[in-house]
Amino acid sequence: MKTCIACGMPMKEKSEFAMGDESKDYCVHCANEDGSMHSFEQKKESMIGFIVKTQGLAREAAESAALSMMKKLPAWERNFAN
Amino acid sequence: MAEKRKLQKAETRKRIIAAAIKVYSEQGFSVPTVTIAEEAKVSHGSIFVHFPTVESLLICLLDSFSQSINNELQSLSESSGDIEKLLNMHINVLIQHEGFYKRLIKEAVYLPEEAKNTFIAIQSIVSIHFLQALEYEISAGKIKAVPFHMLFNTWLGLVHYYLLNGELFAPQDSVLTRYKSALIECFTALIKQ
Numbered sequence: 510m511k512t513c514i515a516c517g518m519p520m521k522e523k524s525e526f527a528m529g530d531e532s533k534d535y536c537v538h539c540a541n542e543d544g545s546m547h548s549f550e551q552k553k554e555s556m557i558g559f560i561v562k563t564q565g566l567a568r569e570a571a572e573s574a575a576l577s578m579m580k581k582l583p584a585w586e587r588n589f590a591n
Numbered sequence: 592m593a594e595k596r597k598l599q600k601a602e603t604r605k606r607i608i609a610a611a612i613k614v615y616s617e618q619g620f621s622v623p624t625v626t627i628a629e630e631a632k633v634s635h636g637s638i639f640v641h642f643p644t645v646e647s648l649l650i651c652l653l654d655s656f657s658q659s660i661n662n663e664l665q666s667l668s669e670s671s672g673d674i675e676k677l678l679n680m681h682i683n684v685l686i687q688h689e690g691f692y693k694r695l696i697k698e699a700v701y702l703p704e705e706a707k708n709t710f711i712a713i714q715s716i717v718s719i720h721f722l723q724a725l726e727y728e729i730s731a732g733k734i735k736a737v738p739f740h741m742l743f744n745t746w747l748g749l750v751h752y753y754l755l756n757g758e759l760f761a762p763q764d765s766v767l768t769r770y771k772s773a774l775i776e777c778f779t780a781l782i783k784q
Binding site for chain 2: 517518519521559560561562563564565566570571573574577578581
C-alpha cells in the first residue's frame with residue numbers, strides 16, 4: 510500500500526490518489542487542480558489550518574506540530590536539509 | 592553470517608521496544624535506560640546502538656503507536672462515516688495500548704518538544720477520521736452547532752478523564768473496556784440534536 514509522500518495518508522482506493530492516478534505518490538488532498546503537488550508553504554498552511562480547526566490549538570503550537578510532521582515526510586526532506 | 596547478525600539485531604531492537612513500552616507504561620518516561628536494558632535482558636550499551644538518544648527511542652514508540660492508530664482507523668473511512676463505529680474503533684485501539692497511552696497523557700506536558708509534536712500528530716490522525724465520520728451529520732444539521740474542535744476535544748476529554756482516574760472507576764481492570772459503551776452512548780447523546 511502506498512502512503513502519500515506529502516502528508517502520510519495511506520492510499521488504497523483509486524479515488525485517494527491525486528487525479529485518481531495510482532502511479533502518483535501523493536494523495537488527492539495534496540494535489541492542486543492541475544494535478545501538481547502542493548508546495549511546501551501550501552502544505553504547511555493547510556496542515557496548520559487543519560490542526561487549528563480540528564484540535565483548536567494556538568497557531569504557534571499548530572505550526573510547530575505541522576513542521577514536525579512534515580519533517581518526517583519524503584516530499585519535504587530537502588526543505589529541512591541543513 | 593551477515594544475515595544471522597542482521598536478524599539478531601532486529602530481534603534485539605524488538606526486545607528493547609517491547610521492554611521500553613512495558614517499563615514506561617509502568618514507571619513513567621523518566622525511568623533510566625538501564626531499567627529498560629534489564630527488562631529487555633540486553634546490555635545497557637546496546638540500547639544506544641539502536642537508539643542514539645532516549646528521545647529517539649521515545650519517538651520510535653510514538654511513531655509505531657501512531658501507525659497502529661492510522662491503520663486501524665483507516666479501515667473505517669473505507670466503509671462508512673458512522674460516528675459510533677469510529678468511537679468504538681478508537682477506544683479499541685486505545686485498549687490495545689492502554690497502559691502506554693495513559694502514561695502518555697499523564698506526562699505529555701513534560702515530554703521533549705518533538706515527542707509532544709508527535710503526540711499532536713497522533714491526535715491529528717484521529718481527528719481526520721472523526722471529521723470524516725461527522726461531516727455528513729454536521730451538514731445535515733444532526734449534530735449540535737458547536738465548533739468541530741470542541742466536539743473532538745470533548746470526546747478526548749471524556750476518554751482521558753476516565754483513563755487518568757482508572758483506579759477509581761475500574762480498579763485492577765481496563766477502564767476503557769468497562770466504560771466503552773457508556774462513554775460512546777453518553778458522548779453521542781450529548782452531541783446529537
